[in-house]
Amino acid sequence: MSTISRNDFLLSLASKDKNNFDSYIKHLHPIDVALYLERSTDEELDTFIKFTDVNYRARILEQASIDMQIRFLEVLEYEEIVDLFALMSNDDVADTLGNLPIHKRKALLNEMKASETQTIETLLGYSEDSAGGIMTTEFIALKKNLNVKDALLKIKEIGPKTEVIELIFVIDEEQKLFGTVDLRDIFVAEDKVLLEELTNIHVVTVYPETDQEKVSLLVSKYDLKAIPVINKQRALLGIITVDDIIDVIVQEHTEDMLRLAGVRGQDLENRSVFSSVQRRLPWLMINLGTAFLAAFTVTLFESVIAQVVALASSMSIVTGMGGNAGNQSLSVVVRGIALGELDFKKSWSLVFREMLVGITQGAIIGVLAGIILYLKVGNIMFGVIIFMAMVMNMLIATSFGFLIPLIIKRFNFDPALGSSIFLTASTDIFGFFIFLSLAKLFLPYLT
Amino acid sequence: MSTISRNDFLLSLASKDKNNFDSYIKHLHPIDVALYLERSTDEELDTFIKFTDVNYRARILEQASIDMQIRFLEVLEYEEIVDLFALMSNDDVADTLGNLPIHKRKALLNEMKASETQTIETLLGYSEDSAGGIMTTEFIALKKNLNVKDALLKIKEIGPKTEVIELIFVIDEEQKLFGTVDLRDIFVAEDKVLLEELTNIHVVTVYPETDQEKVSLLVSKYDLKAIPVINKQRALLGIITVDDIIDVIVQEHTEDMLRLAGVRGQDLENRSVFSSVQRRLPWLMINLGTAFLAAFTVTLFESVIAQVVALASSMSIVTGMGGNAGNQSLSVVVRGIALGELDFKKSWSLVFREMLVGITQGAIIGVLAGIILYLKVGNIMFGVIIFMAMVMNMLIATSFGFLIPLIIKRFNFDPALGSSIFLTASTDIFGFFIFLSLAKLFLPYLT
Missing domain, CATH: 1.25.60.10 (MgtE N-terminal domain-like)
Known part of the structure; x- marks a missing residue:
């Protein structure tokens, strides 16, 4: 073009x-x-x-x-x-x-x-983010007692001013939504047939205050060309067309992806360094707080590290792997929530499945890490400790990664918002604590 | 419903x-x-x-x-x-x-x-992922020399078998795509008018081998109801409708989000623990490798840590903050690439802007971290070292976070694929190396 x-x-x-x-x-x-x-x-x-x-x-x-x-x-x-x-x-x-x-x-x-x-x-x-905010008031609504011949005349007359023409909305005597007719069915019907005979009365509808994300899920699930917006009395207020829904989906995706990493806003087109910093700094600040908390955990074990310096290099393996495993759970759950497949009420019990995933992964990664560390340091106890810490921290990682977004959503916040920060804070703090506690416990075998 | x-x-x-x-x-x-x-x-x-x-x-x-x-x-x-x-x-x-x-x-x-x-x-x-794989062959294509009356009769006849009826595709004598006509324009035109007079000849088209992500960007950018798929000779092979595009957008986004976290596949509905582990383990394995590399970096400085044990707790603040800042850049870029707003050729020079963002954030976070550490340890040099390390590591974080996805995309791989792993590997290794090198350099002032 x-x-x-x-x-x-x-x-x-x-x-x-x-x-x-x-x-x-x-x-x-x-x-x-x-x-x-x-x-x-x-x-x-x-x-x-x-x-x-x-x-x-x-x-x-x-x-x-x-x-x-x-x-x-x-x-x-x-x-x-x-x-x-x-x-x-x-x-x-x-x-x-x-x-x-x-x-x-x-x-x-x-x-x-x-x-x-x-x-x-x-x-x-x-x-702005509601069905009312994205709907159009330009649509074709015809009375259900109109016959096909008159309906076609009306459609030809109003059509050019409307956004969708394939789907005709049918209303009753009281202006309430009765259903929809496919233009194709009008085309093949006899002149005298009434619209109500062709109407599909099982129509998916939304209210003006329905969140746009919910609307987009319905349109995408049922492959709709347009979805009617009605009030509590079923009066037809407007329609939302599929091309507007695409914009909603793209916008919500961008928001999810950026929020998960702790970037505010959704507009990618920001040209000044200042505005970028402004959008990213708040979460980094919070993160600085959690980073110091994790560091404080390590401080508690300074005397242990002073005796076995090799702990300093290996402890970050436990926390790093926990953070990554947790982020895997997190993104699966955040995406599942966005697609309407998961919510706290119906999905919290799946956390047990997720815990099993964590233990399995922890055992496999833990054995590998244990062997490598044993070969490197030459002390079998070192390997045993990292194995145990890995299993426990991965268990924490996957279950927290699974639950944090569901809980945030439960309180009606965006599940992507900051969940990654809370997660890595947990895996860092617990990771350091578990590994160094085990080291302290088995200290005689390490020195 | x-x-x-x-x-x-x-x-x-x-x-x-x-x-x-x-x-x-x-x-x-x-x-x-x-x-x-x-x-x-x-x-x-x-x-x-x-x-x-x-x-x-x-x-x-x-x-x-x-x-x-x-x-x-x-x-x-x-x-x-x-x-x-x-x-x-x-x-x-x-x-x-x-x-x-x-x-x-x-x-x-x-x-x-x-x-x-x-x-x-x-x-x-x-x-499967190409325009040819998602197109339908059920559409209305009419000859351009057909008049409006005959065209309407054809549309009524073929309509029920097609996916889109609002947009009629017009072909020339050689079956090549001539353009599209809006059904509304046919409705309001006189019976004798030829379709070619109503045809919009500036039509966005794709080839069957065009990637579905590219198709979805075109449909969403130009608010299209359907996009024709043609071959090199402009023969009309099929059309892709907007509701299929929604599925593509949702699927590609799920893929992006999961891949960014190192989860294979795109299907969220996996019920067995085994299949979950299978989809997540490969990247965790790679990650174990990079985690040991980072640990090895720390090993190089064991003698320094042995003298100043407080370094063990503070070093993870530098790497943790670097990882988070880098992930912010990463998600902005991965999303920008997915939306077609960024590519290596036209965007690599924006890395200088991103470096400025990194330095600015590093300076702000670094000053804060420096003050807190000074108050905690009671040694001003500790504060100065973490400030310098923070600025440098955030510079690495934002520039690597920006460049890694663009480079991966440059070689025609999915930019989300593993970029997070490469990024945190860089910020961990460089973060430890910079902070501990500085500590070694200023060791006399720390003890």
Whole structure:
């Protein structure tokens, strides 16, 4: 698609070359144009606005990032913005408004027609991460007593304004969701057949306050093209389409992965060193605390280490292996929770299985470590001690790695949030303690 | 949706209660039935097959997991399987066949009609993770010189057999992909208008050998409903729909997350302790090797530690913090690569930014660690040494964390694969070496 490079595109703006610009955007997808504009100067953005009509600008604004939207709207007059909004779908307008400072948002809502602001204000009321926050109000809802012929006429009329056309939502006399009809079934039915006869009434629905992650799990589990959002009275409020769900899934994955490593935020596009440090430092600080706790554990055994210095080098093998084994359990569980396969209530008892995994791994790794250490130090007791410590620390690693995310989730926090820090704190502290305690116990055999 | 529990459902099969069973499956989504059957006994599965007709069985088989499909097909006769396949889409049949042992696959292909096996054998030839492996051959392709009226008649006729109906693929006289038409545009056009006038010719396409991860990035970037798969001659081979892309995204992310922690495979549903150990042990073994390397580094400084035992407890603070800071860089980069935002060619120079992040974090954490250690040990030099070691090790951590995944990806391996192990090996070995070298250098001031 994007055969025109960002440099060429921005150059046409910088040099105010309208001919080149026009020929370029003909070959560029609006999403690429929006991406290219991210790197534009304010002057280039000005030129872009001069070169394009309000229709094209609306398409670009819908695709732009939050930062870009704000820059875009700073350049335009209020009236121009209102014209632009009139060409965008309500949910995109609400998203854009939601990112503006409150005074600007209010001023713009005042400028807009009352008929338009009502839906937008309702949409603005939902949390960004909820079904209400990501739903669109552009969909086709037809009465269940409509016949196929009239339904097709309606679909042809409303279709171009909606996001999904393959799935038609059917409502009853009281505007309540009755079910969905597949457009294919309407196509093959006789003219006189009523929609209610074609309707699938077993429809998966969500409420506006449902968390977007839950919505994405339902859509992906049931391979849905769109999912209706209803209120407690089953009135149809909006729909969420599968392409918006893809954005949710990608965003939630990024969050999970970064949080697990203790990085705040989800936006990867941070250019300043300062903002990177800001996003990573908080968890490193907490980690410094746990690192000193682990170090303190070692301090308790300084007299033992003073007598057998070889303990200093081998103790980190026990903690290092524990940390890694625990992280394996952790990532399996965090992923399982994200996929909706695990939760505290139904899964806590699986911890016994996980403990067995830890003991088995600990025994295998422990025997190997024991043999190597025996050959290196020439003292069989050294090997026995690292074997025992390895089994116990791996048992702690896998069971803590399994339970920590489930417990964090149980208290309605993100299971990825900091679980890795708590885990390595446990495996370090217990690892040092167990290994050095055993060394102290068997000290006569080590010296 | 699933108001009937798994237990109730399986009970109706165990007790061979056809009435209950029939009323249950009326209220259950086929996907839930497939999930429930995962836990069925062989006898219950037999009963399920007796209770259902071939149409329903085909729907369940399409949704079933690989293990389930294999169990399912073991129970049925070849002829029954061929009847079942006739009701499934070609790509699902190919996927199912692909999971069977070769002798069974060949025997089944022999039983099937030659007209059907041709497409399926072509599909079987593509790698599972490629565009060819996930595409469907059920789509609507119309000639560009067809008019709107005839096109609509064709769509109504073919529609029920296809996966997407909103997007119509248009081909030229030579069967080459010309572009796509939105069904909405066909709806609002006059009867006599030719499809080619409505066609969008700027279409994002992929080849059958394109990696599924790349396909998913394109679909998610351009918000596509379906993406056509073409060969080098632009002949249309198949399409990939957005709901299959969701599965790809979820699967690739699970893989990334588990691989980063050194867990093989992607399937979370492993029930035996043995299989868990099998999937986790290989990386733990490699890790044992790197842990001994790190321990060996410490051994080199045993005489220093023997003189200042306090070093044994503080050295793990340097390595622990390095490991965590490096993992932060690592997860940002691995995610950036997965989202197509980073690659070695265009991003390696960002390592200098990342090094600055490391130095800044190292300085902040180092000052804190230095002060605490000074207060604890009462020797200012101890504080100075841990400060210097922290800055250097965090510099190594962030730059290695940034570069390792990019380099692994450069050689066409999965960037998540083992990068965490290589990283912590580096931060452990360098961390111990730097801290203990500094201690050796300033030994007179420490004792």
